[in-house]
Amino acid sequence: MHDWQSFESAYPLLGRSLRMAKHAGRLGHSHLVVSSNAAIRNRFPTLLAQLAVCLDPLPDGAPCGHCETCSLLENGLYPDLFLLAPTSKSRQITIGLSEDEPDTLRNFESMFHLSSSAPGGWKIGVIQDCDTMNENAQNAFLKTLEEPPRNCLFILTTGHPASLLPTIRSRCQILSLTDNVCKYDMETFSAMPDLLMKLTFASKGDLVAGEECAAGLIDILGSLGSMAEATVQARWDERLKAAENLESAAMKLIEKRMDGETGCEYLRLREEFLSILHTWFAQVALVSEGTPLELLPNPEVVRVWLDTDPRPSIPADEAARMLGEAENLVRVLNTNVNDELAVRAFALSVAIDTGVQG
Ligand SMILES: [Zn+2]
Incomplete structure (x- = not known):
């Protein structure tokens, strides 16, 4: 799934409806990407962000993949993409004591109060494996989802949607990228x-x-x-x-x-x-x-x-x-x-x- 076209050939209906929504200016502000496949959870937020902020979309609405914002996103250099992910130590996302505490929800949310420096002016927040947010953090984030700041796109990913507060799920557009074949990578775990x-x-x-x-x-x-x-x-x-x-x-x-x-x-x-x-x-x-x-x-x-x-x-x-x-x-x-x-x-x-x- 290296670009939008390969995503769309794997998930034609979803790809087409997202593209049409973007074309019609109806792309939602909050998306929940549900997939049991960690590689997809890791990759898809970049493609979705490109769809949202591409400066030179194709006639059908698909992101070009080459313009300034597409390239910055691809290379991890988009200045207003903020990523929140569970730290490997605690395996949890907590609300945090102050805005200065890294890897916490408070720190993440504080980024959206600043003005944007990205071309196009969009801020993108990605919460990877958002089911690892504890209940405090989920409740705090719910307020942001209810009244999202202007020009912000939130992309949450999860392999365990049932662990999320129902109110979080209902505030997001759910993008289900299911992958039915569950085979194990026995090479990594050969011992x-x-x-x-x-x-x-x-x-x-x-x-x-x-x-x-x-x-x-x-x-x-x-x-x-x-x-x-x-x-x-x-x-x-x-x-x-x-x-x-x-x-x-x-x-x-x-x-x-x-x-x-x-x-x-x-x-x-x-x-x-x-x-x-x-x-x-x-x-x-x-x-x-x-x-x-x-x-x-x-x-x-x-x-x-x-x-x-x-x-x-x-x-x-x-x-x-x-x-x-x-x-x-x-x-x-x-x-x-x-x-x-x-x-x-x-x-x-x-x-x-x-x-x-x-
Ligand atoms: Zn582009």
Whole structure:
């Protein structure tokens, strides 16, 4: 989805209606981009902002992609684009104590009181993964949505629209960019299947083995922050090189964008880690209950198990118990607990010998 045309060929109805709305001067001021795909949540706000502020739109209303504002947006240098994203540390957007506290809603909102310095005069506010705003922050932002400042465009993104206050959802035009195919990127998490295989089938009653699996999983979880940094760094590498001679204010803009993207990328990786772990035990439970292999929704996750000859098995009720433990771990890790303790407790509860014979 590198430009408007490729977006529109993937989402023809939505693309056309946005374009026509812009053409007729009816483009809304607040949009909520809903997609389970983090890459789309990351990319689409730029395209939507280009649609809104392009200085030289095509005859059909589509953004040109080359004019001054389109280029500034593309390169992260549009002076009045303000980005709010969860910080990777707290995984939350809070309201903040004062306007000076960075990465808070108060700080973000204060940007819209200043006059615009962008060509065309539009201010753009992007809140990435806005479901990570706590309730205070959501309530405060609601007031802004109810009486938006002039010439402002707000673009919110979420993969979990149900976590938003209904009043926030109803104040935004919802742009649903759904992506039904859920396949896992097992290359990034290539160490997980072996650990989960060992935990599921070889650690029964062997708490040392359980402990080793826990240590492996904790290692992966602990490396997600630097993985997120590396991904975002690579994404911006070329533009950073091109920006080498820029003044420091411009570099700051880019660094802010990269910070925000790193927070979102970290959350995405963490979600994927938990999802793979959960999916592993869900697939094992399905097979243990007799589901034919060709009907497994995510065979890519359990490939190492499916390809083992002879394939080890566990009784269905034991598989169901493990799945319950995995569900519990996902729930616990979504609150602010110590990751390490939670994963260790989980691995040991899976490894414990419950007396069920395989
Ligand atoms: Zn343009």
